[in-house]
Amino acid sequence: MKIELNRHSQIPLAKQIYQELADRILSGQFAKGARLPSVRELARTLHVSPVTVSHALEMLENQKLVTRIQGKGTFVYEEAEPPDESTQRSTSFKLPDYLHRAQDVYYNQKTVAINFALSTVDPSLLPTQVLAESLQHLAHHHPDILGTYGEIQGDLELRQAMAQYLTGENIHVSPQEILVTNGSQQGIDLVARSFLGPGDVVFTEEPTYAAAIDVFRSRGATVVSVPVDEDGMRLDALTVMLDRYEPKLIYTIPTFHNPTGRVMSTKRRKALVDLAADMNCLVLEDDPWSEIFFDTTPPPHIKSMDSHGNVIYLKGLSKILSPGCRIGFLVASVHVLNRLITAKTYADLGNPLLNQKVVLPIIQSPQKIAELFTHLRSVLRKRRDFTIQLLERHAHPDLSWTVPKGGFNLWLSLPDGANANDLLAEAEKRQISFLPGSSCYPGDIEWHHFRVSYAHVDEAVLQKGIRELCVVTATYLASLHDRKGNTPLF
Amino acid sequence: MKIELNRHSQIPLAKQIYQELADRILSGQFAKGARLPSVRELARTLHVSPVTVSHALEMLENQKLVTRIQGKGTFVYEEAEPPDESTQRSTSFKLPDYLHRAQDVYYNQKTVAINFALSTVDPSLLPTQVLAESLQHLAHHHPDILGTYGEIQGDLELRQAMAQYLTGENIHVSPQEILVTNGSQQGIDLVARSFLGPGDVVFTEEPTYAAAIDVFRSRGATVVSVPVDEDGMRLDALTVMLDRYEPKLIYTIPTFHNPTGRVMSTKRRKALVDLAADMNCLVLEDDPWSEIFFDTTPPPHIKSMDSHGNVIYLKGLSKILSPGCRIGFLVASVHVLNRLITAKTYADLGNPLLNQKVVLPIIQSPQKIAELFTHLRSVLRKRRDFTIQLLERHAHPDLSWTVPKGGFNLWLSLPDGANANDLLAEAEKRQISFLPGSSCYPGDIEWHHFRVSYAHVDEAVLQKGIRELCVVTATYLASLHDRKGNTPLF
Numbered sequence: 015m016k017i018e019l020n021r022h023s024q025i026p027l028a029k030q031i032y033q034e035l036a037d038r039i040l041s042g043q044f045a046k047g048a049r050l051p052s053v054r055e056l057a058r059t060l061h062v063s064p065v066t067v068s069h070a071l072e073m074l075e076n077q078k079l080v081t082r083i084q085g086k087g088t089f090v091y092e093e094a095e096p097p098d099e100s101t102q103r104s105t106s107f108k109l110p111d112y113l114h115r116a117q118d119v120y121y122n123q124k125t126v127a128i129n130f131a132l133s134t135v136d137p138s139l140l141p142t143q144v145l146a147e148s149l150q151h152l153a154h155h156h157p158d159i160l161g162t163y164g165e166i167q168g169d170l171e172l173r174q175a176m177a178q179y180l181t182g183e184n185i186h187v188s189p190q191e192i193l194v195t196n197g198s199q200q201g202i203d204l205v206a207r208s209f210l211g212p213g214d215v216v217f218t219e220e221p222t223y224a225a226a227i228d229v230f231r232s233r234g235a236t237v238v239s240v241p242v243d244e245d246g247m248r249l250d251a252l253t254v255m256l257d258r259y260e261p262k263l264i265y266t267i268p269t270f271h272n273p274t275g276r277v278m279s280t281k282r283r284k285a286l287v288d289l290a291a292d293m294n295c296l297v298l299e300d301d302p303w304s305e306i307f308f309d310t311t312p313p314p315h316i317k318s319m320d321s322h323g324n325v326i327y328l329k330g331l332s333k334i335l336s337p338g339c340r341i342g343f344l345v346a347s348v349h350v351l352n353r354l355i356t357a358k359t360y361a362d363l364g365n366p367l368l369n370q371k372v373v374l375p376i377i378q379s380p381q382k383i384a385e386l387f388t389h390l391r392s393v394l395r396k397r398r399d400f401t402i403q404l405l406e407r408h409a410h411p412d413l414s415w416t417v418p419k420g421g422f423n424l425w426l427s428l429p430d431g432a433n434a435n436d437l438l439a440e441a442e443k444r445q446i447s448f449l450p451g452s453s454c455y456p457g458d459i460e461w462h463h464f465r466v467s468y469a470h471v472d473e474a475v476l477q478k479g480i481r482e483l484c485v486v487t488a489t490y491l492a493s494l495h496d497r498k499g500n501t502p503l504f
Numbered sequence: 505m506k507i508e509l510n511r512h513s514q515i516p517l518a519k520q521i522y523q524e525l526a527d528r529i530l531s532g533q534f535a536k537g538a539r540l541p542s543v544r545e546l547a548r549t550l551h552v553s554p555v556t557v558s559h560a561l562e563m564l565e566n567q568k569l570v571t572r573i574q575g576k577g578t579f580v581y582e583e584a585e586p587p588d589e590s591t592q593r594s595t596s597f598k599l600p601d602y603l604h605r606a607q608d609v610y611y612n613q614k615t616v617a618i619n620f621a622l623s624t625v626d627p628s629l630l631p632t633q634v635l636a637e638s639l640q641h642l643a644h645h646h647p648d649i650l651g652t653y654g655e656i657q658g659d660l661e662l663r664q665a666m667a668q669y670l671t672g673e674n675i676h677v678s679p680q681e682i683l684v685t686n687g688s689q690q691g692i693d694l695v696a697r698s699f700l701g702p703g704d705v706v707f708t709e710e711p712t713y714a715a716a717i718d719v720f721r722s723r724g725a726t727v728v729s730v731p732v733d734e735d736g737m738r739l740d741a742l743t744v745m746l747d748r749y750e751p752k753l754i755y756t757i758p759t760f761h762n763p764t765g766r767v768m769s770t771k772r773r774k775a776l777v778d779l780a781a782d783m784n785c786l787v788l789e790d791d792p793w794s795e796i797f798f799d800t801t802p803p804p805h806i807k808s809m810d811s812h813g814n815v816i817y818l819k820g821l822s823k824i825l826s827p828g829c830r831i832g833f834l835v836a837s838v839h840v841l842n843r844l845i846t847a848k849t850y851a852d853l854g855n856p857l858l859n860q861k862v863v864l865p866i867i868q869s870p871q872k873i874a875e876l877f878t879h880l881r882s883v884l885r886k887r888r889d890f891t892i893q894l895l896e897r898h899a900h901p902d903l904s905w906t907v908p909k910g911g912f913n914l915w916l917s918l919p920d921g922a923n924a925n926d927l928l929a930e931a932e933k934r935q936i937s938f939l940p941g942s943s944c945y946p947g948d949i950e951w952h953h954f955r956v957s958y959a960h961v962d963e964a965v966l967q968k969g970i971r972e973l974c975v976v977t978a979t980y981l982a983s984l985h986d987r988k989g990n991t992p993l994f
Contacts, residue, residue, distance in 0.1 A: 043846065109786070109839075112701050113846045137651030146647035149639050157636035160828040160862070161627030196686055200852040207722070211602050225849070232697070232850050296599075338650040340856035349599075356533065356603045359715070360722050361851065362690040366830040366859050372650070 017060055018212050018234040025236070027062055031070035037115035037231065039079045039090055040452065046092035050080065053088075114231040117224050117453035127445035128479040130466040133272065133422050134337060138472075139393055141376065141386055145336055148375050156371070164367035167355050168194025168343075172370045175377040176329075176343055182380065184318040185327060187345055193354050194365050195342040198302060198330030202265075203229050204344065204357040205298050205326060209262060210235040217255070217264045219247050221454030221463070223272045223300065226265055230456075235262075237456035246271060246278025249285050256293070263296045269304035269312045270421025273454050273465040277419060280313040287316060290324040296350070297325045302333045305387045307420035308395040323347030326354075331373060333422070334390065339369040394422070397468045400476055408484035410491050422469035425451075427462055428491070434464040437490045446483055507550055508702050508724040515726075517552055521560035527605035527721065529569045529580055530942065536582035540570065543578075604721040607714050607943035617935035618969035620956040623762065623912050624827060628962075629883055631866065631876055635826055638865045646861070654857035657845050658684025658833075662860045665867040666819075666833055672870065674808040675817060677835055683844050684855050685832040688792060688820030692755075693719050694834065694847040695788050695816060699752060700725040706753045707745070709737050711944030711953070713762045713790065716755055720946075725752075727946035736761060736768025739775050746783070753786045759794035759802045760911030763944050763955040767909060770803040777806060780814040786840070787815045792823045795877045797910035798885040813837030816844075821863060823912070824880065829859040884912070887958045890966055898974035900981050912959035915941075917952055918981070924954040927980045936973055 017034045019027055038044050050056075053071070057064040071088055074080040082088045124131070152159060167173070173189035180187055195201045202225070210216060212234035218226065220239030230237045238259050240252045247266055264286065268278035278286075290297045299316045317327035327345040335341075344354050358364065376382045401424060402417060409415075415426040428434060434450040441447060451463030466483075468476060507524045509517055528534050540546075543561070547554040561578055564570040572578045642649060657663070663679035670677055685691045692715070700706060702724035708716065710729030720727045728749050730742045737756055754776065758768035768776075780787045789806045807817035817835040825831075834844050848854065866872045891914060892907060899905075905916040918924060924940040931937060941953030956973075958966060 109699070109784075109843075111698050111843050113698060113843055113850075116846045116849045134653060137648055140651040142647040142650045145650040146643040149643035149647075149650075153636040153639035153643065157632040157639075158627055160632045160635040160639075160826050161630040163624060163822070163827040196852040196856070199850075203851055208601050208603060209599070225853070229850050294599075332653070336650050337653040338857045340852070340854075353601050353603055356606045359606045360603075360689075360719050361693055362686040362830070363715070364830075366686070366856065367828045368862065369856050369858055372858065 019060060019062070020213060020236055022213065023236055028066045028069035028073070031056075031060065031062070031067065032073040034114065035070065035074055036077065036079055037117070039074070040115065040117055043113065043116070044090045046090050048090045050088040050090070112232065114228065116228050124442065124447050126442060126447040128447070128475055128482070129470065130446065130448040130468075130479060130483070132470045133333075133449070133465070133467040135333060135390065135394075135422065135469045136472060137337075139390060140336060141382070142336075144376060144382065145339075145372055148372050151375075152368070152371055159367050159371055162367055164364050164370060166359055166364040168192065168365060169367060169370040169374075172341075172374050172377065175374060179377055179380075179383065180327075180345065184314055185345065186318075191345055191348060191351055193344040193346075193351055193358060194370060195344055195358070196362065196365055197332050197340040198300065198328050198342040199225060199229075200361065201328040201330070201342045201344045202226050202298070202300070204354050204361065205263065205296070205328075206230055206233045206235070207360070208353045208357045209296060214262045215259045217252060217259075217261045218456055219266060219271060220457060221273055221451055221460075222265070222456065223267060224449070224453040226300070227454075227456045230265070239455065239457045242271065242274055242276055244276065246276050246282055247286070249282050249289070252289075261293065261295050263298060264290065265298045265300065266316070267300045267302070268316055269301060270306070270418055270423075272302065272421070273423055273449065273451065273463075274425040275416055275418030275421055275423055277312055278316075283313055283316045284319055287319045287322075287325065291322040295324065298328060299325055300328045302330050303421045305334060306390050306394055306422070308391065308398060309419050312420065317345060323350065326350060335376065335386065336373055339373050341365070341369060341373055394469055397471075397473065397476060398424070400473055401466070401468045401480060404477065404480040405484070408481050410484065410488040412491055413484075413487055422467050424466045424468060426464050426466060428464075428487070430462055432491065432494055433461040435461065437464065437487060440490050441483060441486045444482055444486055446479055446486065448483070509550060509552070510703060510726055512703070513726055518556045518559035518563070521546070521550065521552070521557065522563040524604065525560065525564055526567065526569055527607070529564070530605070530607055533603065533606070534580045536580050538580045540578040540580070602722065604718065606718050616932060616937040618937070618965055618972070619960065620936065620938040620958075620969060620973070622960045623823075623939070623955070623957040625823060625880065625884075625912065625959045626962060627827075629880060630826065631872070632826075634866060634872065635829075635862055638862050641865075642858070642861055649857050649861055652857055654854050654860060656849055656854040658682065658855060659857060659860040659864075662831075662864050662867065665864060669867055669870075669873065670817075670819075670835065674804055675835065676808075681835055681838060681841055683834040683836075683841055683848060684860060685834055685848070686852065686855055687822050687830040688790065688818050688832040689715060689719075690851065691818040691820070691832045691834045692716050692788070692790070694844050694851065695753070695786070695818075696720055696723045696725070697850070698843045698847045699786060704752045705749045706755055707742060707749075707751045708755045708946055709757065709761060710947060711763055711941055711950075712755070712946065713757060714939070714943040716790070717944075717946045720755070729945065729947045732761065732764055732766055734766065736766050736772055737776070739772050739779070742779075751783065751785050753788060754780065755788045755790065756806070757790045757792070758806055759791060760796070760908060760913075762792065762911070763913055763939065763941065763953075764915040765906050765908030765911055765913055767802055768806075773803060773806045774809055777809045777812075777815065781812040785814065788818060789815055790818045792820050793911045795824060796880050796884055796912070798881065798888060799909050802910065807835060813840065816840060825866065825876065826863055829863050831855070831859060831863055884959055887961075887963065887966060888914070890963055891956070891958045891970060894967065894970040895974070898971050900974065900978040902981055903974075903977055912957050914956045914958060916954050916956060918954075918977070920952055922981065922984055923951040925951065927954070927977060930980050931973060931976045934972055934976055936969055936976065938973070 019030050053064050053067045056067045078091055080088050081091050173192040176192055177189045206229045210233040214235045216230050216235050217238050217240055219242050241248050304312050317325045330342040412429045415424055438450050449465040452459045509520050543554050543557045546557045568581050570578050571581050663682045666682055667679045696719045700723040704725045706720050706725050707728050709732050731738050794802050807815045820832040902919045905914050928940050939955040942949045
């Protein structure tokens with residue numbers, strides 16, 4: 015275990031240590047009941063005073079993340095008694111590593127009957143038949159591609175098709191300004207490993223995509239979060255932060271923001287581009303599903319307003335075309351993209367050629383793309399409406415939610431003081447899961463939100479699942495109310 | 505441009521700065537004729553004295569990597585005059601990045617008629633028809649996989665088949681101890697990002713696989729190189745280095761070592777496992793092509809001797825089965841593998857499912873695997889023999905080479921004092937390329953070696969290419985001799 019402390023940060027050292035340890039515990043990287051290194055050991059490794067370590071452990075204890083037992087040590091919290099010395103996974107601390115948190119994945123991998131945590135689309139809505147025909151065509155006419163390395167930057171034909179597609183999106187780029195990635199996750203990672211390191215600052219929305227936090231933390235960067243309102247990232251709040259932090263990168267999901275579903279206004283998009291040019295920093299515009307709008311067309315892409323080359327546009331196809339092919343694109347000016355290509359060579363020497371050729375016929379065909387998106391919009395709008403309808407009918411009056419204008423997710427809020435992780439534990443007992451908001455906060459965690467995805471499940475499952483979830487929530491809130499009568503919980 | 509200096513290293517700071525700048529120049533990351541930051545600027549950024557910077561620039565100048573012009577600055581070397589201020593790519597220095605070198609790729613991407621640099625197999629030797637049938641089967645019977653995310657750790661069926669295959673190789677592991685990666689390049693990268701950071705030490709063979717150096721440098725690790733002899737990595741030299749360095753990782757390609765073709769003896773393999781257990785460090789055993797032996801079966805895998813769980817075994821399928829699918833495997837004990845899985849989630853959330861299913865029928869069939877390897881062995885042995893025959897007939901008497909007992913490559917040496925990069929420049933004029941040895945040295949570069957791959961080209965091309973290469977070499981050596989008469993070159 016290595017903890018990269020930023021001694022020039024405004025964030026106190028104890029808070030930094032707390033956050034790192036909390037990340038690992040919440041990610042399941044430290045097993046329940048495992049013993050943490052001693053205060054003395056941590057103080058020595060981290061070059062801080064024992065008082066600072068104790069303060070960090072206190073914060074962990076307050077959040078019920080650890081249990082401290084006098085004379086025995088500090089243990090990762092679990093309901094039961096801490097296990098014997100013999101069964102403790104002490105080996106997991108032996109070999110120091112550079113891994114921080116992987117919370118998104120941790121929450122997504124649970125096996126339950128009804129999984130509202132998975133923010134992916136129902137496979138039956140995707141054009142798998144068209145892709146299967148593409149497979150057959152390749153098998154018959156181009157088996158040679160199976161024996162050929164692709165270009166590191168990505169297949170030229172696919173980049174050409176993508177440049178064409180982006181032109182329709184008002185992003186005017188050449189194939190030289192496009193890099194094919196292994197899904198959008200790798201896009202975020204390549205940007206981070208090219209431009210972020212210890213001491214660098216990245217601004218994100220608060221909350222934001224959990225796996226992006228994972229990546230930024232893994233680079234040792236300081237993640238500073240900017241609150242979100244109805245119009246997306248609050249640029250007034252961001253501007254105030256510029257007095258304290260000099261961001262190297264601003265990461266945003268402007269359209270149907272993950273997890274809240276909000277849309278950044280055109281005005282703010284323009285202001286963000288200007289601000290990035292002034293600050294000479296990069297903007298990473300993550301666009302998983304802007305095509306899936308339910309009412310009006312969303313505002314223009316930030317990249318379409320970028321005349322200085324500060325904006326990197328990231329488009330993934332896993333959510334809206336083929337998870338099985340894992341294709342994403344980074345789009346940036348040549349002098350930025352050349353570095354991302356270098357990072358891609360470190361990472362894997364390029365995407366497999368096969369998958370790039372499989373999706374090609376769809377990207378090349380404006381008609382096929384239009385059909386796909388029209389279909390997804392229509393079905394997912396119905397599912398969104400149905401979900402809202404169910405909630406309106408069955409939800410506890412203290413549960414609130416935003417109505418997303420596109421995308422896959424609904425953002426729900428329990429009353430202040432409630433904890434969505436506790437609710438999740440109850441829901442899982444009934445074979446239902448969702449993403450607790452806690453994993454989406456790079457800074458101070460707000461525990462009372464959670465995300466429900468309606469894109470992965472059909473209406474029958476939605477009906478059963480949302481009703482059940484409402485019952486669990488009502489029970490949880492009632493128990494909370496009962497306990498609150500006695501002792502304050504938070 | 506960021507340079508991570510290790511102030512506790514035995515390597516002087518000037519040397520470290522020299523190496524970093526040389527890496528970037530040799531990788532083509534700094535364009536020819538581009539102006540480097542000034543001495544004062546570098547000294548300020550790196551927190552070193554101007555004298556140290558000057559000393560580093562002097563070393564670069566001695567290697568003809570830069571030109572220093574009084575009153576104007578330091579420029580990346582090119583034959584012509586440095587360009588005007590206006591055409592200098594000063595922007596490339598503006599946005600600091602964390603990219604170091606990507607030399608392997610730089611040398612592999614040149615477009616020439618006869619490419620001996622590419623260490624890949626002739627696609628016509630691979631079972632693309634069998635793979636194409638697998639594609640067709642998937643298209644007909646399992647189009648659903650195109651709409652499905654795979655497991656982050658990799659498809660369970662594929663891991664089961666691989667565990668079975670490895671049992672035949674005397675590596676006894678369960679599917680839980682296997683992680684599917686996007687080619688073996690990603691395998692190296694995942695190990696590096698899990699366990700290496702600034703201040704950590706990694707031991708490699710000298711020379712070694714160029715792209716592995718790229719990755720280790722990108723983590724800011726100190727790469728310490730261990731010389732190689734007939735029996736592979738010299739453990740006596742390694743042991744001496746243990747007095748000065750505490751390695752966290754030992755990276756080795758024990759069988760048909762890249763680039764020299766050497767094989768580590770069984771005795772040394774055993775000793776290396778013991779040493780790793782004693783030192784509590786990891787061994788990464790990279791195995792691109794141990795199946796492609798020409799004479800006798802190579803010694804057992806290091807992983808097969810590992811009883812303490814220190815060895816990570818890396819097997820890529822791109823070289824020997826399907827470059828178009830880009831599948832690799834990391835094999836390690838569960839407590840190590842769990843961290844690598846976390847790193848994989850940062851990197852890309854898992855390989856595409858499609859490709860894993862495409863190669864599955866071959867990995868599942870011992871008979872198909874045996875046919876493939878028998879075929880590759882027989883054809884490549886002929887090509888090796890033919891290459892040697894051509895060299896014996898046409899090579900300049902000062903050119904020497906090793907006879908590899910397996911694998912794809914021949915390692916050649918010019919006389920001491922010659923420079924294979926200069927030879928490459930001449931060869932490229934005649935549309936021939938190879939890998940200059942300089943890219944394979946993590947420490948002091950030996951400039952007079954180069955690597956020729958015979959696996960990618962058929963016998964007709966070999967005949968033409970090797971003869972031509974011999975002519976170019978003879979001309980180069982003659983010119984060297986002439987010039988040597990006047991001034992010492994090195």
